[in-house]
Amino acid sequence: MNAPTLRGIGMTSQRTRSRMIERLREQGIADERVLTAMASVPRHIFVEEALASRAYDDTALPLGFQQTISQPFVVARMIELLMTSGRSLGKTLEIGAGCGYQAAVLAMLTRELFAVERIEPLLARARKNLAQLRLNHVRLKHADGNWGLTEAAPFDTIIVAAAAASVPQALLEQLAPGGRLILPLGGASRGEQTLSLFEHNAGSFAETRFDVVRFVPLLAGVE
Numbered sequence: 001m002n003a004p005t006l007r008g009i010g011m012t013s014q015r016t017r018s019r020m021i022e023r024l025r026e027q028g029i030a031d032e033r034v035l036t037a038m039a040s041v042p043r044h045i046f047v048e049e050a051l052a053s054r055a056y057d058d059t060a061l062p063l064g065f066q067q068t069i070s071q072p073f074v075v076a077r078m079i080e081l082l083m084t085s086g087r088s089l090g091k092t093l094e095i096g097a098g099c100g101y102q103a104a105v106l107a108m109l110t111r112e113l114f115a116v117e118r119i120e121p122l123l124a125r126a127r128k129n130l131a132q133l134r135l136n137h138v139r140l141k142h143a144d145g146n147w148g149l150t151e152a153a154p155f156d157t158i159i160v161a162a163a164a165a166s167v168p169q170a171l172l173e174q175l176a177p178g179g180r181l182i183l184p185l186g187g188a189s190r191g192e193q194t195l196s197l198f199e200h201n202a203g204s205f206a207e208t209r210f211d212v213v214r215f216v217p218l219l220a221g222v223e
């Protein structure tokens with residue numbers, strides 16, 4: 001892809017992206033590290049060309065395979081909650097990379113990022129998109145994230161981009177002391193979940209609940 005395409009023009013321009021950042025501020029996102037990362041990722045390259053004009057709207061967009069690219073506010077909100085009190089992300093695992101949008105934002109904030117995705121063609125798109133942005137330090141794997149990523153554990157941060165009825169035990173086990181895990185919790189069948197943050201302190205996990213959100217379900221197995 002050539003430079004103007006990456007930079008974007010018209011509805012995909014830097015100006016449109018700046019408006020998205022202003023909207024995130026109005027919605028309460030205050031961590032400048034998060035806002036800077038969000039401002040530097042061209043979301044339009046992650047969506048299909050026909051949807052590029054809507055890439056900076058604050059909405060989830062279809063990815064194919066019945067999956068969606070996450071809403072910018074929710075991406076910003078989850079990462080901000082992981083980074084409160086000046087905390088940095090450290091070694092991070094993302095479950096449900098989709099075509100790599102949130103992974104790109106996370107990659108701006110940490111040098112150690114692992115991401116897993118269960119649908120192989122989506123993972124291939126994530127790989128291509130991240131390479132285009134020269135984010136070559138992200139390690140992607142085709143796997144079922146319910147099992148975490150044993151070979152790279154423990155993680156300081158785990159972020160799950162799909163809704164689970166309960167926290168997968170393997171993810172809690174792979175959280176380093178002092179680590180944080182965020183995921184949308186609640187039955188996908190009801191269509192609504194709550195963002196839940198788990199903090200690992202001396203072998204126990206403190207849970208705090210935040211916004212009501214809507215995510216696609218965390219499924220089992222790979223395809």
Ligand code: SAH
Nearest residue numbers: 069070096098101102118144145161218219
């Ligand atoms: N992070 C993406 C969100 C994609 S939607 C973004 O930035 O837009 C959630 C993704 O989670 C889907 O691609 C879906 O295939 C994936 N997913 C669902 N269950 C999973 C599982 N058990 N392991 C890995 N990925 C999973």
